[in-house]
Amino acid sequence: MPIEIQHLSHEEYCYLTTTGRRSGKPHTIEIWFALKGSTLYLLSGGRDKADWVKNIRQQPTVQVKLGSLTYIGQARILSSGPEDELARQIVFAKYIPRSTDDLTEWSRDSLAVAIDLLNEVQ
Template identity: 45%
Template sequence: MQRRTSGEFLYLTTTGRVSGLPREIEIWYLEANSRYYLLSEGGRKANWVRNIEKNARVKVSVGKRAFAGTARVVDEKRDAKTYALAHRLGKQKYDWDSGLPVEIIPDTSPPG
């Protein structure tokens, strides 16, 4: 279980848009202002992005933290500031800044 708790990757669980089943991916992530950002290399064609567009509720596991949240695709025209932030963070952390940004906002209420 070392790789799961290292914090190097984020594990994102979406709900399959067709099957309704949980779908988990392992992906690099960025973090700022208590939010998480992912860059989809496949843009809107990526299955996980398509799942989010159908159902924004997600589960996340990163390092020793696990939480539920709401995800959204960041639109470059409507939210240029967040779009630029995600790319800037990607460039700083991974020297990679291409892809469609997805923002994850953790739930603030305690699990229950």
């Protein structure tokens, strides 16, 4: 049964914790996100060069903190296709009204990542 998290979609940021590919230690970043159902979408402006993306490639199990709640999830790097387009559209739509920057190039050129949220950490 999918978890219900849509009420957290208004949060400004999420906190993504990956496992360091070399150290094996938790590494947490603050990052923009958008939600669709129980899937969280992120865009990496650094594409494959971002440490968090490199960590996900090695260990796709992650933790995501939204507000005061923390979830376990499975991350997936998206390739061209409908889900990739959805990720770009909904992250862009969420943040364009909040940004003084033109996010068009960022939303087009970033690497899209999906995280399927599996369950809440108690």
